[in-house]
Amino acid sequence: MPNHLEQAPALQVSQWFNTANPITLDALHGQVVVVHAFQMLCPGCVTHGNPQAVRIHEAFDRKDVVVLGLHTVFEHHAVMGPLALEVFIHEYRIPFPVAVDTAAIGSSVPLTMQAYGLRGTPSLVVIDRQGFIRLHHFGSLDDLQIGVLLGRLVSESANPT
Amino acid sequence: MPNHLEQAPALQVSQWFNTANPITLDALHGQVVVVHAFQMLCPGCVTHGNPQAVRIHEAFDRKDVVVLGLHTVFEHHAVMGPLALEVFIHEYRIPFPVAVDTAAIGSSVPLTMQAYGLRGTPSLVVIDRQGFIRLHHFGSLDDLQIGVLLGRLVSESANPT
Amino acid sequence: MPNHLEQAPALQVSQWFNTANPITLDALHGQVVVVHAFQMLCPGCVTHGNPQAVRIHEAFDRKDVVVLGLHTVFEHHAVMGPLALEVFIHEYRIPFPVAVDTAAIGSSVPLTMQAYGLRGTPSLVVIDRQGFIRLHHFGSLDDLQIGVLLGRLVSESANPT
Amino acid sequence: MPNHLEQAPALQVSQWFNTANPITLDALHGQVVVVHAFQMLCPGCVTHGNPQAVRIHEAFDRKDVVVLGLHTVFEHHAVMGPLALEVFIHEYRIPFPVAVDTAAIGSSVPLTMQAYGLRGTPSLVVIDRQGFIRLHHFGSLDDLQIGVLLGRLVSESANPT
Numbered sequence: 001m002p003n004h005l006e007q008a009p010a011l012q013v014s015q016w017f018n019t020a021n022p023i024t025l026d027a028l029h030g031q032v033v034v035v036h037a038f039q040m041l042c043p044g045c046v047t048h049g050n051p052q053a054v055r056i057h058e059a060f061d062r063k064d065v066v067v068l069g070l071h072t073v074f075e076h077h078a079v080m081g082p083l084a085l086e087v088f089i090h091e092y093r094i095p096f097p098v099a100v101d102t103a104a105i106g107s108s109v110p111l112t113m114q115a116y117g118l119r120g121t122p123s124l125v126v127i128d129r130q131g132f133i134r135l136h137h138f139g140s141l142d143d144l145q146i147g148v149l150l151g152r153l154v155s156e157s158a159n160p161t
Numbered sequence: 162m163p164n165h166l167e168q169a170p171a172l173q174v175s176q177w178f179n180t181a182n183p184i185t186l187d188a189l190h191g192q193v194v195v196v197h198a199f200q201m202l203c204p205g206c207v208t209h210g211n212p213q214a215v216r217i218h219e220a221f222d223r224k225d226v227v228v229l230g231l232h233t234v235f236e237h238h239a240v241m242g243p244l245a246l247e248v249f250i251h252e253y254r255i256p257f258p259v260a261v262d263t264a265a266i267g268s269s270v271p272l273t274m275q276a277y278g279l280r281g282t283p284s285l286v287v288i289d290r291q292g293f294i295r296l297h298h299f300g301s302l303d304d305l306q307i308g309v310l311l312g313r314l315v316s317e318s319a320n321p322t
Numbered sequence: 323m324p325n326h327l328e329q330a331p332a333l334q335v336s337q338w339f340n341t342a343n344p345i346t347l348d349a350l351h352g353q354v355v356v357v358h359a360f361q362m363l364c365p366g367c368v369t370h371g372n373p374q375a376v377r378i379h380e381a382f383d384r385k386d387v388v389v390l391g392l393h394t395v396f397e398h399h400a401v402m403g404p405l406a407l408e409v410f411i412h413e414y415r416i417p418f419p420v421a422v423d424t425a426a427i428g429s430s431v432p433l434t435m436q437a438y439g440l441r442g443t444p445s446l447v448v449i450d451r452q453g454f455i456r457l458h459h460f461g462s463l464d465d466l467q468i469g470v471l472l473g474r475l476v477s478e479s480a481n482p483t
Numbered sequence: 484m485p486n487h488l489e490q491a492p493a494l495q496v497s498q499w500f501n502t503a504n505p506i507t508l509d510a511l512h513g514q515v516v517v518v519h520a521f522q523m524l525c526p527g528c529v530t531h532g533n534p535q536a537v538r539i540h541e542a543f544d545r546k547d548v549v550v551l552g553l554h555t556v557f558e559h560h561a562v563m564g565p566l567a568l569e570v571f572i573h574e575y576r577i578p579f580p581v582a583v584d585t586a587a588i589g590s591s592v593p594l595t596m597q598a599y600g601l602r603g604t605p606s607l608v609v610i611d612r613q614g615f616i617r618l619h620h621f622g623s624l625d626d627l628q629i630g631v632l633l634g635r636l637v638s639e640s641a642n643p644t
Contacts, residue, residue: 041245041252046207059627076252079245084202087237091202144542147630148637155638220466305381308469309476316477363567363574368529398574401567406524409559413524 005132008033008125011070012102012111015082017089019097025131028066030158032150035125037070037101037113040080040088042121048140049122050092055143056150057096064154069098072113072121077103126150129158166293169194169286172231173263173272176243178250180258186292189227191319193311196286198231198262198274201241201249203282209301210283211253216304217311218257225315230259233274233282238264287311290319327454330355330447333392334424334433337404339411341419347453350388352480354472357447359392359423359435362402362410364443370462371444372414377465378472379418386476391420394435394443399425448472451480488615491516491608494553495585495594498565500572502580508614511549513641515633518608520553520584520596523563523571525604531623532605533575538626539633540579547637552581555596555604560586609633612641 008025016022025033036053038045057067073080082100089098101110116125119138126135126149135149169186177183186194197214199206218228234241243261250259262271277286280299287296287310296310330347338344347355358375360367379389395402404422411420423432438447441460448457448471457471491508499505508516519536521528540550556563565583572581584593599608602621609618609632618632 041248043253055625055627059631076248079240079242079248081240084240084245087202087240091237092204142538143626144538144630147627148542148634151631151634151636152638153634154631155635216464216466220470303377304465305377305469308466309381309473312470312473312475313477314473315470316474363570365575398570401562401564401570403562406562406567409524409562413559414526 005128005134007131008127008133009112009115011035011068011099012115013099014102015100017086017098017100018094023068023097023099025127028127029131030129031063032065032129032153033127034065034067034150035070035116035127036067037072037116037118037121037123037125039071039073039075039121040085041076044140045122046092049124050094052141052143052146054095056146059147060150060154065150067096069094069096070101070112071098072101072110072118072123073103074109074113074120077108126153128153129156130160166289166295168292169288169294170273170276172196172229172260173276174260175263176261178247178259178261179255184229184258184260186288189288190292191290192224193226193290193314194288195226195228195311196231196288197228198233198277198279198282198284198286200232200234200236200282201246202237205301206283207253210285211255213302213304213307215256217307220308221311221315226311228257230255230257231262231273232259233262233271233279233284234264235270235274235281238269287314289314290317291321327450327456329453330449330455331434331437333357333390333421334437335421336424337422339408339420339422340416345390345419345421347449350449351453352451353385354387354451354475355449356387356389356472357392357449358389359394359438359440359443359445359447361393361395361397361443362407363398366462367444368414371446372416374463374465374468376417378468381469382472382476387472389418391416391418392423392434393420394423394432394440394445395425396431396435396442399430448475450475451478452482488611488617490614491610491616492595492598494518494551494582495598496582497585498583500569500581500583501577506551506580506582508610511610512614513612514546515548515612515636516610517548517550517633518553518610519550520555520599520601520604520606520608522554522556522558522604523568524559527623528605529575532607533577535624535626535629537578539629542630543633543637548633550579552577552579553584553595554581555584555593555601555606556586557592557596557603560591609636611636612639613643 011025034056036049038049053067071085101112103110124137128134134153195217197210199210214228232246262273264271285298289295295314356378358371360371375389393407423434425432446459450456456475517539519532521532536550554568584595586593607620611617617636
């Protein structure tokens, strides 16, 4: 494991879909967490990122890997609100929990997107079993690469050695 | 040419995008017209229908074939209004004119969709140089099939024989 | 129709597969003929050209369009002989007739390939109902383009006007 | 790691391509080895298996994962000999070492294919750093699955604990 890893900041969420209860990263300690940051009207997200996130969600036992969608709206806010997102999740049959990133006051970039320093959508953040950020990627990654990373991280212990 | 062809009903349009002036089928007499009926949050439209409509638009001289998008919202009206559609057209770089089908009073199905009897989205309607409907298809068609049809129709005369 | 069309030269065939009797272009007068020139160990042929030729074969009534494979071996002759080709046709389930282009004496390029001036594989030659060459293409073409061309040619008469 | 793992049998190879010296599994102890068993005229191998094997080869440092092709000819032997295979490797630009499985006397199935009990082509056998078989799969696997497995195996030690 590399030195100087960054502990994943808390998610700042104004609304959840596809989960009965709010989810925190703290509660997922011990699991690998894949945060798929997207916007519902971002073509690269719809064509590549969302289907890949669904494949990851389906490939793992939930005790090993949890996929979370994070709707990080930083443009066209008026037409990508929660009502529109709910339709999107329904029509595209997104099966994993999706969080709405909390809007910032005085900035178009929402709070979690700011805290993680995401450059745009789609972005993929992978958090290991100990809560450290191990991948922080803007754009697309192929399935083999993300598979190898997740295979490595799943093999690690949840406790520091 | 088959007998008993149906003359294409007029488009009933509340708003146009990607055109300076409203377009009528009458004004397109002499050209083959491909009407691509879609909804912006319909996965089959986004994945298959829209990219195919763009390919058709790019494959032909405008004097032979004109592609028109028709936004036929029949569900989730609140989140697929013109402001959202404008963002969609911009983000997906739709290059052809797009008409908003006029909402009906007392029905969720808009007026042009009713007049053409469209069953859902995506639907493809192809109108020949004389204004007759020659294809009326719900769902996806492969590029070879639609290419063959358009090649045939382009070869026809604009005037009845 | 363009002026100065070239009449398609006769096929020079040493062996046929998938047909009980040898086929001549003369006998196909009145039909559009798609000649798909390929080599069995050419990756572009296997990945793109052959599947497209199969789609064309399946899309048309035989009285309108006939697809013929033409095995134009111009390199690695020792390992792409008729016995190997027969296995290839079987394993890839090629459904249309396939001709073996007759080897030339003193040249690695076989006779039909020479007569048509083909530059390599895959090449597509499309012959109209009157026997004129209307497409002569080296490399890949998309389905929409070839569909449009075939739709146009199918609409033409078999007799000169 | 599961109990009762099977130690990978030695490869029985009559000829190598893409390597100056013969390769043995013993010499690869400490590395994960991916054996991609294929036939050059098997469509599933050409379309899916070979490109995936190339992607795996390119995704890893050689000290972690080594990809080996294994040409397991069990049918149509006359047209898939070493001369034909050499052309195939050249035309398809296969970048990893390829072994010709040794023909058996009195059986169409070659010796390594027999020793591993492979059911057909393409087959994927993955051997861990200690020389144990960890995957034995006939048919296609998606990139995410094989990536996860390889990520896990790369994380393991080369020495028994």
